[in-house]
Amino acid sequence: MVRGRISRLSVRDVRFPTSLEGHGSDAMHTDPDYSAAYVVIETDAEDGLKGCGITFTLGKGTEVDWSREGRGAPGDSSHPKCSVGLVGQAGGKACLEVTRGHEEQMLAQGYPAYTTSCAWLGYSDDTLKQLCTQALKDGWIRFKVKVGADLQDDERRCQLIRDVIGPEKTLMMDANQRWDVPEAVEWMSKLAKFKPLWIEEPTSPDDILGHATISKALVPLGIGVATGEQCHNRVLFKQLLQAKALQFLQIDSCRLGSVNENLSVLLMAKKFEIPVCPHAGGVGLCELVQHLILFDYISVSASLKNRMCEYVDHLHEHFKYPVMVQRASYMPPKDAGYSTEMKEESVKKHQYPDGEVWKKLLAAQEN
Ligand SMILES: C[C@H](O)[C@@H](O)CC(=O)C(=O)O
Numbered sequence: 001m002v003r004g005r006i007s008r009l010s011v012r013d014v015r016f017p018t019s020l021e022g023h024g025s026d027a028m029h030t031d032p033d034y035s036a037a038y039v040v041i042e043t044d045a046e047d048g049l050k051g052c053g054i055t056f057t058l059g060k061g062t063e064v065d066w067s068r069e070g071r072g073a074p075g076d077s078s079h080p081k082c083s084v085g086l087v088g089q090a091g092g093k094a095c096l097e098v099t100r101g102h103e104e105q106m107l108a109q110g111y112p113a114y115t116t117s118c119a120w121l122g123y124s125d126d127t128l129k130q131l132c133t134q135a136l137k138d139g140w141i142r143f144k145v146k147v148g149a150d151l152q153d154d155e156r157r158c159q160l161i162r163d164v165i166g167p168e169k170t171l172m173m174d175a176n177q178r179w180d181v182p183e184a185v186e187w188m189s190k191l192a193k194f195k196p197l198w199i200e201e202p203t204s205p206d207d208i209l210g211h212a213t214i215s216k217a218l219v220p221l222g223i224g225v226a227t228g229e230q231c232h233n234r235v236l237f238k239q240l241l242q243a244k245a246l247q248f249l250q251i252d253s254c255r256l257g258s259v260n261e262n263l264s265v266l267l268m269a270k271k272f273e274i275p276v277c278p279h280a281g282g283v284g285l286c287e288l289v290q291h292l293i294l295f296d297y298i299s300v301s302a303s304l305k306n307r308m309c310e311y312v313d314h315l316h317e318h319f320k321y322p323v324m325v326q327r328a329s330y331m332p333p334k335d336a337g338y339s340t341e342m343k344e345e346s347v348k349k350h351q352y353p354d355g356e357v358w359k360k361l362l363a364a365q366e367n
């Protein structure tokens with residue numbers, strides 16, 4: 001059903017200076033400014049139908065001209081994290097079967113989440129301690145810590161977190177592709193004493209057999225391998241699943257091009273009985289992926305075993321339909337659409353380089 005014709009398309013470079021406080025930092029990306037190429041497609045439909053899309057980058061990545069440049073190394077922070085998602089805001093109900101009981105359960109309890117916001121690599125020990133203590137008070141029971149740059153630092157930081165959260169709460173670790181295969185096994189054998197549920201992105205995201213080798217070595221230590229936030233299509237996921245290279249599968253709502261591509265991965269994960277624990281955070285990724293993981297539970301996996309969705313507590317205030325997290329769970333959004341739309345006022349302020357925020361920052365850098 002056609003409801004209008006495209007009348008206008010805009011692409012804007014929107015950047016948030018998250019690097020100033022170390023938000024989002026990890027072993028590979030030390031100074032990310034969470035950013036997005038933000039696209040709005042308007043139509044002349046009477047009801048104002050429009051589509052909004054986000055390509056998440058770490059700042060400078062928004063400048064890359066794909067027609068001229070070769071692709072950078074996957075983890076190079078000067079290149080885009082390259083998440084592409086363009087989805088119409090006009091909603092409709094998915095037409096796959098809905099399991100009623102599960103829908104009601106989600107509406108009442110929400111989908112379980114874990115937090116990455118306490119333990120970015122650039123945070124001081126004091127900040128780490130303070131944020132973990134507060135998160136516990138707020139009801140969080142699952143935490144992720146960034147590791148991989150320096151083993152002694154990792155040991156100190158993990159001990160500090162365990163001291164605050166205790167031995168029973170769930171802890172995950174994320175190396176953001178920092179290691180080669182033998183190094184990943186050796187490093188994680190040393191961190192095994194902190195009882196991590198998983199090690200995320202232990203090595204290059206394209207090294208499927210490397211992930212299989214790491215899984216084989218770490219599963220006997222009780223550590224699973226999680227990966228997927230840099231996997232851009234279903235074929236990569238198919239091979240990771242076939243090679244038994246991961247124990248936790250992390251879709252990224254934007255990195256996988258289109259909702260359909262995400263859905264095929266959810267279906268494959270169900271077939272291989274591997275839990276999907278989506279990557280989120282960035283700019284708007286929590287907003288988008290909550291739809292996919294709720295759909296997974298209600299209509300595909302029908303299970304919460306070993307499943308949880310990442311939550312990062314930054315930048316939600318810039319979205320028109322921000323996520324709602326209560327008692328460490330994602331509460332299902334009730335508005336139609338994919339929650340992609342940003343507030344115009346936020347876009348204007350953070351537009352690079354001439355939005356108010358950047359004008360001030362760039363002028364300060366010059367002086
Ligand atoms: C550069 C990003 O902040 C990255 O560290 C996010 C990530 O790996 C995660 O949230 O997982």
Ligand SMILES: [Mg+2]
Pocket residue numbers: 174176200201229279
């Ligand atoms: Mg990660």
